Amino acid sequence: MLTRKQSDLLEFIHRRIKADGVPPSFDEMKDALDLRSKSGIHRLITALEERGFIRRLAHRARALEILKLPEAMETRLASENTAPTAPVVDPKPSAMPAEIAAMAMNLPVMGRIAAGVPISAISEISHEITVPGSMLGQGSHYALEVRGDSMIQAGINDGDVVVIRETGTADNGDIVVALIEDQEATLKRFRRNGKRIALEAANPAYETRIYSDDQVRVQGRLVGLIRSY
Known part of the structure; x- marks a missing residue:
């Protein structure tokens, strides 16, 4: 009990x-x-x-x-009508159970995203990756390869591929792809306080970055993680 x-x-x-x-x-x-x-x-x-x-x-x-x-x-x-669990999976279709592979979808990998110091904005598809359909809900999705270690305490490591649901809004605590001043993109935890937005790392070695709300545009929200071993 x-x-x-x-x-x-x-x-x-x-x-x-x-x-x-x-x-x-x-x-x-x-x-x-x-x-x-x-x-x-x-x-x-x-x-x-x-x-x-x-x-x-x-x-x-x-x-x-x-x-x-x-x-x-x-x-x-x-x-309850809740979204399915977003599992950490091996991206190779041959490693997936047959019933999941049957629902698998190819997502575009839109280059690399910094889990650390922001890098250049993402704009081009580098390749595609196969993702279980159980990881995806409604809406459009894309994938990004993580570079850096600022989100390691959120279980996101350098080299992981994150699956992102496209959205322009976020709730406090969401892990998002944030576009800063239309030039730099980063993967961080989102916090809004009035007209200020904090982009928080999940690694004490990195400081929280504070921006005005007109400097940051949410590009998507984390819904899954793919890791190759």
Whole structure:
């Protein structure tokens, strides 16, 4: 039997993994549960792990895996019209299960995106990549190859390919492709405060960059991640 806070945290982690393909940060979990410090989140995570609901993956920053959900929660979530989980997959069609490969789609890889210092704006297709249909929802999508390590604590590494749903809007906490002054593109977490936009890294070695809202245009939102080993 889970406490209310344990249940709320488990559901929040589950929903964020389904929406973004990566778990939330401890700061995001703290804010979502309206706790004053991250120590409370650590205690809740430990309790969920001890009860077999989640697993912390060793030697990886911000890596949580949902092992199971309480039956009542699983039934309730299954009845909701939610987007499918965006899994980390091997992009080679031969490595996909047959039922997923059958729904696979080719997406254009629009060059490289900086997870670090912004690089030149992306404008040309470099090649295509095969993506499971289960990773995609409604709308148009494209892929980008990640360069840099500023998003490693969000589970996004140098060399990964991110799948982006085209959109011009974002909610606070979304990982987005942001075009800065129509010249530079970067992959960062989006925060709006009035007429100011913060583009946050997920690596303490990089500072948060603050812009006026007319300097930043959202080009898309992260929905999946593809990693080759």
